[in-house]
Amino acid sequence: MKDAASMMPEPETFGIVMVPHNQAQQILDLSGQVNQVVIKLAPGTDEKKAAEQVKVLLEPYGNLADYPRKQQLSDAILHMELEQLSAMAVFLPTIFLGIAALIQFVMLGRMVRAQRLQIGVMKALGYSNPSILLHYTGYALVAAVAGALLGSVLGVIFANLFSSVYAVFFNLPQAIGGINFKAIFYGFSLSVIVGTIAGLTASRGVISVNPAESMNPAPPKSSGRIFLERWSWLWHRFGISWKMSLRTINRNRFRSAVTLIGVVLAVAMLVVALFTRDIVDYMINRCYFEEQRYDYMLRFTTPVKETELFNITRLDGVIKAEPVFEIPVRIHFMELVREDLVLGLPPGVSLKKLYSPAGKIQDIPGEGLLISETTAKKLHAKPGDKVTVETLLGLGPSHLSEIKIAGVNRQLVGGCSAISLASANRLLQESSLISGAMLKTDTGQAALLEKKLNEMTGIASISSRQKELDSFNKKLGYMVYSITIMISFAVVLGFAIVYNSSIMSFTERKRELASLRVVGFTTGEVSGLLLKENLAQLALGIILGLPCGRFLAHAYINAVNTDLYTFQAVIYPVTYVLSALGGIIFIMIAYGLAVKGVKRLDLVEVLKTRD
Amino acid sequence: MSPKATQKNRPPVSQINEQGAGGLAKDILMTLDRVTKTYIMGEVTVEALKETSLDIYAGEIVVILGPSGSGKSTLLNIMGGMDQPTGGEVYFGRENLSQAGDARLTAYRRDSVGFVFQFYNLIPDLTAGENVELAANLVENPLSTALVLKDVGMETRMDHFPSQLSGGEQQRVSIARAVVKNPRLLLCDEPTGSLDYKTGRLILGLLAAINKERGSTVVIVTHNAPIGAMADRVVRMSSGAVVEIMENRDPLPPEKVEW
Ligand SMILES: Nc1ncnc2c1ncn2[C@@H]1O[C@H](COP(=O)(O)OP(=O)(O)O)[C@@H](O)[C@H]1O
Ligand SMILES: [Mg+2]
Numbered sequence: 043m044k045d046a047a048s049m050m051p052e053p054e055t056f057g058i059v060m061v062p063h064n065q066a067q068q069i070l071d072l073s074g075q076v077n078q079v080v081i082k083l084a085p086g087t088d089e090k091k092a093a094e095q096v097k098v099l100l101e102p103y104g105n106l107a108d109y110p111r112k113q114q115l116s117d118a119i120l121h122m123e124l125e126q127l128s129a130m131a132v133f134l135p136t137i138f139l140g141i142a143a144l145i146q147f148v149m150l151g152r153m154v155r156a157q158r159l160q161i162g163v164m165k166a167l168g169y170s171n172p173s174i175l176l177h178y179t180g181y182a183l184v185a186a187v188a189g190a191l192l193g194s195v196l197g198v199i200f201a202n203l204f205s206s207v208y209a210v211f212f213n214l215p216q217a218i219g220g221i222n223f224k225a226i227f228y229g230f231s232l233s234v235i236v237g238t239i240a241g242l243t244a245s246r247g248v249i250s251v252n253p254a255e256s257m258n259p260a261p262p263k264s265s266g267r268i269f270l271e272r273w274s275w276l277w278h279r280f281g282i283s284w285k286m287s288l289r290t291i292n293r294n295r296f297r298s299a300v301t302l303i304g305v306v307l308a309v310a311m312l313v314v315a316l317f318t319r320d321i322v323d324y325m326i327n328r329c330y331f332e333e334q335r336y337d338y339m340l341r342f343t344t345p346v347k348e349t350e351l352f353n354i355t356r357l358d359g360v361i362k363a364e365p366v367f368e369i370p371v372r373i374h375f376m377e378l379v380r381e382d383l384v385l386g387l388p389p390g391v392s393l394k395k396l397y398s399p400a401g402k403i404q405d406i407p408g409e410g411l412l413i414s415e416t417t418a419k420k421l422h423a424k425p426g427d428k429v430t431v432e433t434l435l436g437l438g439p440s441h442l443s444e445i446k447i448a449g450v451n452r453q454l455v456g457g458c459s460a461i462s463l464a465s466a467n468r469l470l471q472e473s474s475l476i477s478g479a480m481l482k483t484d485t486g487q488a489a490l491l492e493k494k495l496n497e498m499t500g501i502a503s504i505s506s507r508q509k510e511l512d513s514f515n516k517k518l519g520y521m522v523y524s525i526t527i528m529i530s531f532a533v534v535l536g537f538a539i540v541y542n543s544s545i546m547s548f549t550e551r552k553r554e555l556a557s558l559r560v561v562g563f564t565t566g567e568v569s570g571l572l573l574k575e576n577l578a579q580l581a582l583g584i585i586l587g588l589p590c591g592r593f594l595a596h597a598y599i600n601a602v603n604t605d606l607y608t609f610q611a612v613i614y615p616v617t618y619v620l621s622a623l624g625g626i627i628f629i630m631i632a633y634g635l636a637v638k639g640v641k642r643l644d645l646v647e648v649l650k651t652r653d
Numbered sequence: 654m655s656p657k658a659t660q661k662n663r664p665p666v667s668q669i670n671e672q673g674a675g676g677l678a679k680d681i682l683m684t685l686d687r688v689t690k691t692y693i694m695g696e697v698t699v700e701a702l703k704e705t706s707l708d709i710y711a712g713e714i715v716v717i718l719g720p721s722g723s724g725k726s727t728l729l730n731i732m733g734g735m736d737q738p739t740g741g742e743v744y745f746g747r748e749n750l751s752q753a754g755d756a757r758l759t760a761y762r763r764d765s766v767g768f769v770f771q772f773y774n775l776i777p778d779l780t781a782g783e784n785v786e787l788a789a790n791l792v793e794n795p796l797s798t799a800l801v802l803k804d805v806g807m808e809t810r811m812d813h814f815p816s817q818l819s820g821g822e823q824q825r826v827s828i829a830r831a832v833v834k835n836p837r838l839l840l841c842d843e844p845t846g847s848l849d850y851k852t853g854r855l856i857l858g859l860l861a862a863i864n865k866e867r868g869s870t871v872v873i874v875t876h877n878a879p880i881g882a883m884a885d886r887v888v889r890m891s892s893g894a895v896v897e898i899m900e901n902r903d904p905l906p907p908e909k910v911e912w
Contacts, residue, residue, distance in 0.1 A: 262823070263777040264816035282779065282787050289778035557774035560735060561830065562763025562791050564756065645735045649770060650726070 143240040144300050145542050146182050150244035152546050162256025174248050179241035186237025190230045268292040287574035301543040305583025305625050308536025312621035313591025315528035317613045324612040325454050336393040336480035343502045345475040359487030364393045365476035367466040374430040375421040382417045383458035386466025393480040396451040396460055410448030412460040418450050425449055433469055443469050536628045544632035548639045556648035569637040580629040584622045682870050683709040688741035690727050701727040703893045714864050714871045716881045719890035725874040726842055733766050733840045734758040763791050767831025767839045771846035773823040775815040781826045782811035789833045801829045805859055821852035832863055839871045857907035879912035
């Protein structure tokens with residue numbers, strides 16, 4: 043990671059080469075010299091005290107800055123990623139195990155109800171309640187063990203896949219794959235425990251089966267009025283088939299709730315998965331087109347006179363060049379300190395725009411500091427406060443000056459404080475110096491211009507927006523990968539639940555549906571009835587799922603926002619539309635299954651069998 | 654046998670007229686001609702119906718008797734358009750049902766047939782009244798739901814759900830649901846099969862009244878031989894074949910039937 047302004051590591055343009063230090067000293071002709079000291083503290087050491095002592099020790103050698111590990115860019119990024127991972131490691135299994143428990147619970151409950159007669163016969167033959175309970179819980183256990191087996195195999199495969207992606211992304215020296223037996227053990231135990239609990243609670247209905255009664259046909263499922271019926275003016279507007287559908291949903295409250303949870307979760311996960319795309323799109327737009335309006339940023343090897351800018355402006359292909367003066371600083375306020383970068387910009391600058399936290403473009407103040415939002419927050423400083431700025435430029439001594447905060451700026455990536463070019467010079471007790479230039483160029487002549495710039499002496503680095511965008515888009519592949527995985531989870535999850543509950547509700551209602559067919563309902567009309575139920579669930583699922591997704595997205599953003607990145611929780615309307623569409627597709631597939639079942643319904647067969 | 658008032662108002666269903674036992678012209682409503690039904694179960698074929706022929710006359714009460722497994726339900730289901738025969742022809746009026754597709758059979762069930770089952774098969778999520786209304790909504794000229802419920806003595810329990818009704822009450826609602834469409838043919842499979850003696854008789858009384866007042870043709874399947882006493886004709890079945898058709902010159906009112 044080069045600096046806070048780059049969103050991702052760029053191995054093409056920036057890397058660290060490790061060589062023995064004496065060799066480096068030789069190459070650079072600086073024998074016996076070092077410019078950085080890395081310190082590892084013994085456990086239990088007071089970090090602040092140690093840092094103070096080291097500072098005093100190194101003061102004579104021109105100690106510029108010291109960073110605890112936490113503030114190191116790579117460490118911060120690695121931490122962020124690890125934190126996200128550990129959050130996921132709790133979040134996903136909880137959801138999945140919860141869903142698995144729900145599905146097992148609903149399915150076993152249904153099985154016990156359907157096998158009332160068998161249970162009655164078993165009891166009549168002398169089987170005890172516990173032994174029958176165990177029998178049904180056994181189903182859940184078999185499913186749990188089989189699931190854990192399959193899950194372990196898939197888990198090992200996925201884990202290795204992920205580790206290899208991480209190994210590449212973080213440039214880890216060794217692959218971190220292999221088989222984690224502890225995880226497999228946990229997986230097995232959890233799934234068996236969850237299965238047993240679900241199994242026992244679901245099959246507790248066994249106890250209430252009376253052997254003599256179980257031989258009679260089941261009484262009609264007891265239904266009742268629903269809360270909507272209290273408003274009779276409203277209830278009367280519903281046709282009979284709507285009344286039926288609504289009461290059915292109400293009667294099967296638990297199962298309907300499970301279906302609803304499935305749809306809500308799927309829709310919400312889709313919102314979260316899709317919205318990451320929105321953020322990136324938004325951030326690219328904000329960073330590369332709204333904040334940064336230059337095509338190239340040049341940095342000189344040493345600050346130069348502003349008049350030097352003419353040498354660049356006159357190059358072919360340069361439409362406009364504007365100066366910048368970047369000064370690494372330490373900002374003090376009350377007892378607090380924070381390292382930052384001050385960016386000196388000319389008044390009326392057009393190639394770099396700064397925005398207020400509210401999103402308004404801010405002019406560069408003639409006097410005073412346009413402090414970065416993250417720094418302001420860290421220092422608990424606000425506009426009007428006077429802060430002390432300590433320059434940390436490599437050349438010359440550091441200078442201290444007092445500056446009033448004129449305003450706050452928010453940049454989504456990196457972020458720095460801004461100041462007028464003249465004030466920047468004043469910080470260093472200099473005048474009309476600049477450290478770099480921003481160029482707006484003619485795209486047609488870009489290649490030639492780049493070549494010329496590269497040949498110029500005195501230019502330390504050239505960053506090109508196009509190159510940054512390209513590399514960014516390449517890195518996006520990694521993100522698309524994780525989004526795809528999220529979406530697949532959402533799909534699997536939503537489908538598993540919706541599929542299960544629709545199959546179940548269909549088998550449970552075969553008899554009812556067949557009797558409708560006998561009365562003279564066409565297959566289309568019977569399907570229409572089912573559709574109404576599905577539509578009611580769908581509407582609720584989407585109504586609850588979208589805000590749920592929004593909530594999760596915001597929670598996610600709050601969790602991943604760091605000093606380096608300020609993600610805006612932007613969700614484009616199309617994300618909502620697509621997520622809702624996802625929900626619709628799930629429900630329609632479930633509906634399609636039911637319709638297929640209705641068409642195949644053998645009236646004679648269904649009505650002959652007693653429930 | 655007394656001539657039935659409503660029967661006269663009905664146009665003849667079929668051109669074929671037969672001289673009945675009482676000398677009255679009887680219109681044939683339905684004809685089953687050498688109908689067979691075989692089920693293939695693995696290596697075994699079950700002949701549920703063996704070349705069964707039977708005419709059903711408009712406006713009569715037919716009781717089909719026979720031991721369990723003799724093919725009564727199979728026959729009734731074919732008559733009701735719930736099932737297709739393996740061989741033979743089924744005519745309703747002039748329409749050949751054995752050639753009809755699913756859509757046509759659905760329309761036939763909707764417009765011309767009312768079913769009453771042993772296990773009622775009411776929709777649990779609809780009240781008694783709504784169950785009847787649901788069927789009424791299917792046809793163009795249904796009878797009034799309230800009236801039909803009154804006929805079966807359920808007018809005060811319209812707002813009850815099936816789970817709040819006794820077996821006999823559920824069966825009465827199920828009869829109302831079958832009758833409200835004003836079907837030509839009322840098919841009942843063991844309608845008293847799960848009811849006690851008293852309630853069973855009450856249900857049979859309702860069926861007879863519907864036959865009398867609305868002129869619907871009623872076919873009752875039962876293994877309970879004494880019920881045959883209320884029928885105009887009794888069809889005896891055994892091992893998938895009709896073994897005897899008996900005309901009943903003096904059908905007993907159901908209240909007098911005993912078993
Ligand atoms: N779907 C089926 N598959 C196989 N055999 C069947 C099927 N339906 C009915 N049967 C057989 O056909 C015969 C007649 O059955 P059914 O008409 O239900 O008799 P009933 O109503 O007189 O008791 C029985 O032997 C029964 O086992
Ligand atoms: Mg039968």
